[in-house]
Amino acid sequence: MERHLVTLLVKLGVVASLASILVRSNAVQRMLLREARTLNQRLLLALWFGVIFSLGAAARLLNPSYDAVDLSLEGSLLAGILGGYVSGMLAGILISIPGMSLGETLSMPLLAGIGVLGGLLRDCAPDTEDIWRFSPFLDLNVYRLVRRKKYRRSGFHVLFLVAILVAEFLRQTLGRFFGGKVFFPDTTWSGNWFGVVAVYTTTLFGVALPLKVWNNTRNEIKLEEHKRLLAEARLQALSNQINPHFLFNTLNTVTALIRGKPDEARLVVLKLSRILRRLLRKHENFTTLRDELDFIEDYLAIEVARFGEKLRFEKEIEEQSLDMLVPSMLLQPLIENCIKHGLASKVDGGVIRLSSRRVEGRLFLVVEDDGVGIPEPRLATLFEQGIGVSNVNERLKVLFGDDYRLWVDSQPGRGTRIEIEVPELQTHWAAVS
Numbered sequence: 001m002e003r004h005l006v007t008l009l010v011k012l013g014v015v016a017s018l019a020s021i022l023v024r025s026n027a028v029q030r031m032l033l034r035e036a037r038t039l040n041q042r043l044l045l046a047l048w049f050g051v052i053f054s055l056g057a058a059a060r061l062l063n064p065s066y067d068a069v070d071l072s073l074e075g076s077l078l079a080g081i082l083g084g085y086v087s088g089m090l091a092g093i094l095i096s097i098p099g100m101s102l103g104e105t106l107s108m109p110l111l112a113g114i115g116v117l118g119g120l121l122r123d124c125a126p127d128t129e130d131i132w133r134f135s136p137f138l139d140l141n142v143y144r145l146v147r148r149k150k151y152r153r154s155g156f157h158v159l160f161l162v163a164i165l166v167a168e169f170l171r172q173t174l175g176r177f178f179g180g181k182v183f184f185p186d187t188t189w190s191g192n193w194f195g196v197v198a199v200y201t202t203t204l205f206g207v208a209l210p211l212k213v214w215n216n217t218r219n220e221i222k223l224e225e226h227k228r229l230l231a232e233a234r235l236q237a238l239s240n241q242i243n244p245h246f247l248f249n250t251l252n253t254v255t256a257l258i259r260g261k262p263d264e265a266r267l268v269v270l271k272l273s274r275i276l277r278r279l280l281r282k283h284e285n286f287t288t289l290r291d292e293l294d295f296i297e298d299y300l301a302i303e304v305a306r307f308g309e310k311l312r313f314e315k316e317i318e319e320q321s322l323d324m325l326v327p328s329m330l331l332q333p334l335i336e337n338c339i340k341h342g343l344a345s346k347v348d349g350g351v352i353r354l355s356s357r358r359v360e361g362r363l364f365l366v367v368e369d370d371g372v373g374i375p376e377p378r379l380a381t382l383f384e385q386g387i388g389v390s391n392v393n394e395r396l397k398v399l400f401g402d403d404y405r406l407w408v409d410s411q412p413g414r415g416t417r418i419e420i421e422v423p424e425l426q427t428h429w430a431a432v433s
Contacts, residue, residue: 004195008202010068012209014056018071019210022052023217032214033221035128037083046087049079050094058098072096073167074206076111080118081131081160081207088115106178114167121163126152132215134160136201136208161204168203247272249336253306268305271298285399286425289356289363290322296331296354303339310349311339321358325425326365327395334367334418337388342371342416350415361424368417374410382408389418396422 022028031045053075060070072095080088092111099107125131130153250272257265275298278291293315300313335352343350355366374382383390389408396404403423410416 005198007068008198011071011202012205014069015071015074015206015209016213018052019213023214029217029221032082032218039086042083042087043090045083046079046090046094049075049087049091053091054095054098057095061098061102071206072099072107072111073114073171073203074210076115077118077164077167077207078210080115081121083119084122085116085119088112088118091115106174110170110174114170117163117167121156121160124159125156130156131160132211132218133157134208134211136161136204164204164207165200168200172199249306250302253302257305264305268302271301274298285327286325287328288322289317289324289326292326292328292331293317293322293354295329296335299332299335300352307339307344307349311343312349312351314351314353316353316355318357321356321363324358324363326363326422327399330392330395330420331365331367333388333392338367338369338371338416342369342373346371358424363420363422363424365420365422366417367420368415370415373412373414374408374416375412379408379410392420396420 023032028048031041031048034041037045053071056069056075057072059066075095076088076092079091083091089112092113092115093108096104096108096111122128122131133153134157250268254265254268254272257268275295278295300311304311304313331354335354338352343352350370353366353368357364383393389406393406396406400422405421406419408416408418
């Protein structure tokens with residue numbers, strides 16, 4: 001008796017281990033996340049289950065002491081519940097091939113039928129997500145049915161539980177009547193109610209455990225996907241704050257120039273078209289510093305048309321930093337702030353300086369002006385107000401977490417200095433992000 005109990009416990013261990021190993025495959029993860037499948041995808045699912053679980057059946061046939069690795073019933077039912085009739089039936093047929101070749105002639109119709117039973121259960125599910133919420137504990141299913149009054153979901157879970165028990169009952173019954181013609185018939189517990197309960201419970205958990213293991217992975221993947229989508233939504237919202245603000249000022253410039261200085265207005269429109277073409281063409285979160293500087297040149301050409309020669313721009317760019325990746329539209333709102341808040345009210349204008357350098361795999365950017373500066377009370381709340389520095393800081397936080405630095409130093413009457421430090425990124429990493 002003890003030996004058979006150990007076999008049942010080992011069987012559960014094999015089920016859990018197999019489920020954990022399978023879910024490490026990217027192909028299996030994609031399969032688990034996909035609820036609607038084409039015929040080819042259902043055939044592929046049946047092939048996976050058929051090959052994997054038939055190996056366990058073959059191991060049991062070659063060495064009867066390895067009974068615990070035969071998960072034919074569980075594999076057929078899981079293939080049906082996850083893939084439908086076609087997957088369940090074909091998986092059952094494939095799993096039965098080792099047994100059929102050695103005289104277990106009833107294994108094929110039984111396993112194919114159990115696979116179809118899994119497909120029927122899938123069709124009975126109110127929602128395919130309810131399959132993943134299945135619990136092997138009868139009392140929990142009854143509690144959900146009676147207390148929570150979610151009759152369809154709880155009723156499906158009770159039906160699911162009963163179907164597993166019925167599948168095991170068919171195997172045991174056919175095993176008693178036909179002996180070796182049925183795969184792995186467990187008749188050693190005849191007349192022992194505890195042993196019978198242990199066998200049925202093992203089969204029940206043999207189906208439920210893979211679903212729980214795989215559902216945990218599904219939830220982790222979905223959580224990561226939700227985080228990614230949330231980050232993209234936040235970045236998009238921040239970008240939408242920047243672009244209309246910039247475009248509004250540019251259109252005002254064109255309006256002011258179009259009558260008195262049509263040639264300059266034409267130049268501004270040309271620069272604006274280049275900027276818009278770049279914004280419409282690129283959807284990535286990152287771009288090279290070289291491209292970002294080209295964008296800044298066009299932007300400043302427009303701003304010079306607004307402010308005249310009193311606005312000057314100087315840059316000191318380290319050559320090896322030009323191909324490093326930076327967040328798109330990183331510098332424009334900072335330079336716009338320098339113009340709008342630092343130099344616009346200064347009678348004789350001023351200078352904006354931009355510098356970059358690469359040090360030990362980090363990119364350092366500095367934007368500074370010699371404008372009116374920022375009063376100390378406003379400087380203390382700079383990251384909480386406006387759409388310039390606070391916007392850039394929020395985007396850097398979304399993209400880099402804590403692996404960045406942005407700090408502002410300003411003295412009234414002497415100007416403002418903004419420094420940014422970000423990690424060096426590879427092109428393929430930025431494309432994924």
